[in-house]
Amino acid sequence: MPGSLLGTEVRRVEDPELLRGQGTYVGNLRIEGALYVAFVRSPFAHALVTAIDTTEAAKAPGVVAVYTSEDLGLPALPPFIELNPKCARYPLASDRVRFVGEPVAVVVAETQTAAVDALELVDVDYEPLPAAVDLEEALDPDAPTQFPELGSNIAAGNRDADDDVLAGADVVVRARIENQRLAVAPMEGNAIAALPGDDEFDLTVYVSTQMPHGFRSAVEKVFGLSAERIRVIAPHVGGGFGGKAGMTAEYAVVIEVCRRLGRPARWTETRSENLQSMPHGRAQVQYGELGLRSDGKIVGLRCRVIGDAGAYAGFGGALALGPTRTMAQGVYDIPKISYAGIAALTNTTPVGAFRGAGRPEAAAMLERLMDLAAAELDLDPAELRRRNFLKPEQFPYTTLTGASYDSGDYDLPLREALRLAGYEDLRAEQARRIEAGETVLLGIGMSAYVEITGGGAGEFASVEIDTDGGATIKVGTSGHGQGHPTAFSMIVADALGLPLERVRFVQSDTATVPRGGGTGGSRSLQLGGSAVRQASDLVLRRAKELAATQLEAAVEDIELTDDGALGVRGVPTATMTWAEVATAAQNEGRPLAEETDFKPDGATFPFGAHVSVVEVDTETGYVKPLRHIAVDDCGRVLNPLLVRGQQHGGAVQGISQALWEQVSFDEDGNPVTASFAEYLVPSAADVPDLEAANTETLTPRNLMGAKGIGESATVGSTPAVQNAVIDAVRHLGVRHIDIPATPQRVWRAIRDAKAGTPSDPWREPPAAFETLPVRESAKSEDADEAVA
Numbered sequence: 001m002p003g004s005l006l007g008t009e010v011r012r013v014e015d016p017e018l019l020r021g022q023g024t025y026v027g028n029l030r031i032e033g034a035l036y037v038a039f040v041r042s043p044f045a046h047a048l049v050t051a052i053d054t055t056e057a058a059k060a061p062g063v064v065a066v067y068t069s070e071d072l073g074l075p076a077l078p079p080f081i082e083l084n085p086k087c088a089r090y091p092l093a094s095d096r097v098r099f100v101g102e103p104v105a106v107v108v109a110e111t112q113t114a115a116v117d118a119l120e121l122v123d124v125d126y127e128p129l130p131a132a133v134d135l136e137e138a139l140d141p142d143a144p145t146q147f148p149e150l151g152s153n154i155a156a157g158n159r160d161a162d163d164d165v166l167a168g169a170d171v172v173v174r175a176r177i178e179n180q181r182l183a184v185a186p187m188e189g190n191a192i193a194a195l196p197g198d199d200e201f202d203l204t205v206y207v208s209t210q211m212p213h214g215f216r217s218a219v220e221k222v223f224g225l226s227a228e229r230i231r232v233i234a235p236h237v238g239g240g241f242g243g244k245a246g247m248t249a250e251y252a253v254v255i256e257v258c259r260r261l262g263r264p265a266r267w268t269e270t271r272s273e274n275l276q277s278m279p280h281g282r283a284q285v286q287y288g289e290l291g292l293r294s295d296g297k298i299v300g301l302r303c304r305v306i307g308d309a310g311a312y313a314g315f316g317g318a319l320a321l322g323p324t325r326t327m328a329q330g331v332y333d334i335p336k337i338s339y340a341g342i343a344a345l346t347n348t349t350p351v352g353a354f355r356g357a358g359r360p361e362a363a364a365m366l367e368r369l370m371d372l373a374a375a376e377l378d379l380d381p382a383e384l385r386r387r388n389f390l391k392p393e394q395f396p397y398t399t400l401t402g403a404s405y406d407s408g409d410y411d412l413p414l415r416e417a418l419r420l421a422g423y424e425d426l427r428a429e430q431a432r433r434i435e436a437g438e439t440v441l442l443g444i445g446m447s448a449y450v451e452i453t454g455g456g457a458g459e460f461a462s463v464e465i466d467t468d469g470g471a472t473i474k475v476g477t478s479g480h481g482q483g484h485p486t487a488f489s490m491i492v493a494d495a496l497g498l499p500l501e502r503v504r505f506v507q508s509d510t511a512t513v514p515r516g517g518g519t520g521g522s523r524s525l526q527l528g529g530s531a532v533r534q535a536s537d538l539v540l541r542r543a544k545e546l547a548a549t550q551l552e553a554a555v556e557d558i559e560l561t562d563d564g565a566l567g568v569r570g571v572p573t574a575t576m577t578w579a580e581v582a583t584a585a586q587n588e589g590r591p592l593a594e595e596t597d598f599k600p601d602g603a604t605f606p607f608g609a610h611v612s613v614v615e616v617d618t619e620t621g622y623v624k625p626l627r628h629i630a631v632d633d634c635g636r637v638l639n640p641l642l643v644r645g646q647q648h649g650g651a652v653q654g655i656s657q658a659l660w661e662q663v664s665f666d667e668d669g670n671p672v673t674a675s676f677a678e679y680l681v682p683s684a685a686d687v688p689d690l691e692a693a694n695t696e697t698l699t700p701r702n703l704m705g706a707k708g709i710g711e712s713a714t715v716g717s718t719p720a721v722q723n724a725v726i727d728a729v730r731h732l733g734v735r736h737i738d739i740p741a742t743p744q745r746v747w748r749a750i751r752d753a754k755a756g757t758p759s760d761p762w763r764e765p766p767a768a769f770e771t772l773p774v775r776e777s778a779k780s781e782d783a784d785e786a787v788a
Helices: 013-018 054-059 113-118 211-222 249-261 271-277 315-320 359-377 381-388 411-421 422-436 484-496 525-550 578-587 642-658 712-732 742-754 767-771
Strands: 034-042 048-053 065-069 103-109 123-128 154-159 171-181 191-196 203-208 228-231 267-268 283-294 298-310 336-346 441-451 459-465 469-477 502-504 559-560 566-568 571-576 592-598 607-617 621-634 689-695
Touching: 013 065, 013 559, 034 113, 034 271, 034 525, 034 592, 048 103, 054 065, 065 249, 103 113, 113 123, 123 559, 154 315, 154 469, 154 767, 171 359, 191 249, 191 359, 203 211, 203 359, 211 228, 211 249, 228 267, 267 742, 283 315, 283 359, 298 359, 298 712, 315 502, 336 767, 359 381, 359 712, 381 411, 381 441, 411 422, 411 441, 411 607, 411 621, 411 689, 422 441, 441 712, 459 484, 459 525, 459 578, 469 484, 469 525, 484 525, 502 607, 525 578, 525 592, 571 578, 578 592, 621 642, 642 689, 642 712, 712 742
Parallel strands: 034 267, 203 228, 298 336, 469 502, 621 689
Antiparallel strands: 034 103, 048 123, 065 103, 154 336, 171 283, 191 203, 191 267, 283 298, 441 607, 459 469, 459 592, 559 566, 566 571, 607 621
16 A cells, blocks of 8 residues: 555645635525625613614515514523523523614614614614623622522532641732634634425435534524434534634524524624624633742642633633633643632623633643743743643643643753743843833743543444545534544545545535534544544455455455455455445445444643744834744644644744734723724734644544644743743843733833833732632543643
């Protein structure tokens, strides 16, 4: 058999279709007779809805129907992750609205223009209420409550029993750290087209989702339909990043409109709608305290973290209690950890997942504390990290929060990142600029991280050899730009000796793929790829049995030949092509096809180190990123081109969080970043050179030896850039700058430090932490699976 494709750079097989404009997204589907849906949205962050008059809107030209919550009578939406069952959300608000942009009525029309024009004819009477906008102020006893029956804005929370974890420390560094709210902002926003039933299905839904089978389950719950009678198709999806998981309010309404009127109905959100209503990400305030001995060894870590759930207890608030806690120990040997977490309700857009989903937040907190400790102890940041790394011989290793690390050599990527950066030369140039009194200074920041990926119940795949000699893969993951058709085809080609172009890839259609977990938590290659490999091995085993019968040889003598056929070892003339073997299988009454549900031996834990190099203009506060070095270890690298693409994308989003992006609201809860004119997303011109490299530390927990890579660079990049900015001005007395490190923030920090009044990074956390119930178990509930 020819040399293996695995480990080589193979161009993405899915790109030509997209580059030629032949891709199909929900928004450009041609659906005969489709109705268009538009939503009346609340202009208030918190208000009672006292009346809704749809009379005039219903009379407008082209309008087919106008509905309110009372008209539709839909049940509560099934949450992707339930944080608090008492905070149920209905598809349309009825008696109360809880964030700006919440849908309160829906207009259905023959054209999109007619639907949008009729929105202003719907008359809604509101009685404004005080709003809780800031996640810390929302914890005040007298803060306005979103669900008065709860008695507070704490949707959920708990704390560890042992809070005395800093005893014996010679030095304790403390910081209140903001991990700001971000917009997911995929290229394609939410989009759906629902079609009425036919002879085969009661409902067909085209939807932009990361998890088609999960979406089908949500439809089943909301509408009481049998899963077998629901078809969900995710065509090309223009990015997800965690924002397209589960059933949205708008999706439920569009499906109900279709079912009521017996006609196809569709909706594609505008960018303004996307920035207002697609669940946001991150949104944490972290109170971290790190105790160390004078020699730099860590004694203990205490964390008190508030996660903003937004309205209706968005599941992003739960990430502060789950993944952020799970990964709080990071790459270090920490003897004691105390962690308390609160998910806070605010009158803002619900918070969900964004690339990393709680893991980047953990790394950002820990790596900021490590740099503060290095400054306090007058140690090089790299040296302090090395003194505390877990050692390779300690693996597999169970952390204090219950995460079972599979494999790791945490100093390996740090050494490589520093080497690639030319660390000593950078430090020399930094010192030269300071000594020369230059106003544009150099900052060098680093981070070392580990995150959790994959795990859980596993994944489905099937492989079938067609009678023309090609192969068809079906897999339960649902790619939307990651390179699944290429990666999975490489696995089949390698296992069966087929040309890559003879492999057909099928995904994201519940009518053709019976089950699947979709895409999230960097699970696809390690779970879906392992399932594909397992199914390929089963196909090969049966093929050898068929060939042995046809060629009158022993099964153990059948092998793959160099030209991709099956033959008898030592008998060059005794061969069968894959087409012939598949035909033989058909003649026996069963196609040459095998399916499997691969279950891993646990989650995997990719790791790495990033180095950021920035310039800071001390006169203006402007930060210019110069270089970014990412050394990420994702286990076995199947296709370096795909891995590098994930590293680049992840690093850019992480750099952007450190320097530019932030969702903001005014004091009344009105979004002030509701378009790309106000919400800063970088262009290629803003991004520095990205120098991506890899180390390979295989995992024993799946067939591929692979760990996740989709989110790793996001985890590592943000703290590296933040540390670099502060490193540039640390000699001036600046200890901490929250992200995004905008020119205004950086300039103010420099001004205050020069004036002898540098800001203290610490203040006491809210008293609400003292009221939390004690955790029953030290192990986090999600310690065995990446949740999103």
